[in-house]
Amino acid sequence: MKRLFIASCIAACALPLAACYENGGVALGYGAPGPYYYDGYYDNYYGPIYDGYWGNDGYFYYRNNDYDRHYHRGDGGHFYRGQPNGGNFHAFHGQMSPAQGVRMPHFNPGGHGRDHH
Secondary structure, eight states: OHHHHHHHHHHHHHHHHHTTEETTEEEOSSOOOOOEEEEEEEOOTTOOOOEEEEOTTSOEEEESSTTOOBOEEOOTTTEESSOOSSSSOEEEEEEEOOOTTOEEETOOTTOOSOOOO
16 A cells, blocks of 8 residues: 555646646746746748747747737748848847746747847
């Protein structure tokens, strides 16, 4: 009986961790420390953005507003980390702190600080 109790306690502890990863994206259950800073160049193709982050796949992920529960991957032709040649781009800077339960594909919580790649 004691072994069954210990095994069920271990399984109960692991269950919340398993829910944090889904199809290559992170659904943060308890929020992650922040803020995470981002900067780059954007051409306003998607309209105003609320916040975002550079994913570990090299793409910029953004939300349109605070109520959006999923970060959307921007096309590589609309967001650049460095100054693009030509086009109607403007520099943008910001910070975000992950909210509880927001789906964040390719998010790397280990990357604090300004991104100057």
